[in-house]
Amino acid sequence: MTCSKLRLICFSPTRTTKRVLKAIAEGVDAKELTVSDVTRNDGVPDDFDCSKDDLVIIGAPVYSGRLPSVVLDRLATLKGNGVPVVLVVVYGNRAYEDALLELTDLAEGAGFKTVAGAAFIGEHSFSTSATPLSVGRPDFADIDKAKSFGAELASKFSSNGFASDSKLKVPGNKPYKTKSASASVSPISLDNCELCGSCERVCPTGAIAVGAHVVTDGDKCILCCACIKVCTAGFRKMEIPKILKVTQFLADTCKDRKEPEIHY
Ligand SMILES: Cc1cc2nc3c(=O)[nH]c(=O)nc-3n(C[C@H](O)[C@H](O)[C@H](O)COP(=O)(O)O)c2cc1C
Missing domain, CATH: 3.40.50.360 (Flavodoxin domain)
Known part of the structure; x- marks a missing residue:
């Protein structure tokens, strides 16, 4: 069969x-x-x-x-x-x-x-x-x-x-490993963002609303980074100090394939 x-x-x-x-x-x-x-x-x-x-x-x-x-x-x-x-x-x-x-x-x-x-x-x-x-x-x-x-x-x-x-x-x-409480944070859109709406369309949790500005609901954001990856112009950034620190730590310690x- x-x-x-x-x-x-x-x-x-x-x-x-x-x-x-x-x-x-x-x-x-x-x-x-x-x-x-x-x-x-x-x-x-x-x-x-x-x-x-x-x-x-x-x-x-x-x-x-x-x-x-x-x-x-x-x-x-x-x-x-x-x-x-x-x-x-x-x-x-x-x-x-x-x-x-x-x-x-x-x-x-x-x-x-x-x-x-x-x-x-x-x-x-x-x-x-x-x-x-x-x-x-x-x-x-x-x-x-x-x-x-x-x-x-x-x-x-x-x-x-x-x-x-x-x-x-x-x-x-x-x-299972304990989940840490979510911190109500999210990536941000830069002031020169052209409001194309791609970030809103890819967001899995409906956390982003694009109108005259981009508004992101930190309570809904799961930090998946889909919005950052879709914004090839680079207007969407992860500027959360804790995440940047973790990312640097991972880059330093998880190099082995x-x-x-x-x-x-
Ligand atoms: C919030 C968050 C937490 C993550 N935690 C881990 C982790 O514990 N270990 C790991 O190796 N990768 C971790 N990752 C990386 C993802 O597992 C990895 O990038 C995966 O390829 C994403 O899948 P996707 O492309 O289907 O969204 C994490 C990513 C995010 C956004």
């Missing part, structure tokens, strides 16, 4: 998670591919029932060693109905800590059969030219690994390799 219907479900403000998932899908090479991009709330399907899918792959970025809280909201209505699922987290070359375990638990709770997990590396959302962090990842080698992983999944699927009852084990601890990990 080959995998004919593959569904990707991703939350991916700066698109690295989505790129990894698409490369895995290329390797699976299913006849039919559905992509549910839940980065913005309007991407969450009305009917989030996966019973008609052969295989599902869920991907999310790692924020402070956990899943971003908004991912839990976006996936709250997801129904697995025993469909095999592959869980993928993408992190910025520091650590993924409890995020993959949290995603695996979420999928089990939604009724999926968890069959594989993976952690890939993406360019860190906070990366800048002055403080580069895992720049350009996933790169060619990462994409190659993602495609091979997809091909391996397809071959396991067709040889009934997901039939066993053994439970997927992935790294991580319980209780980490490699993707796969767990069955």
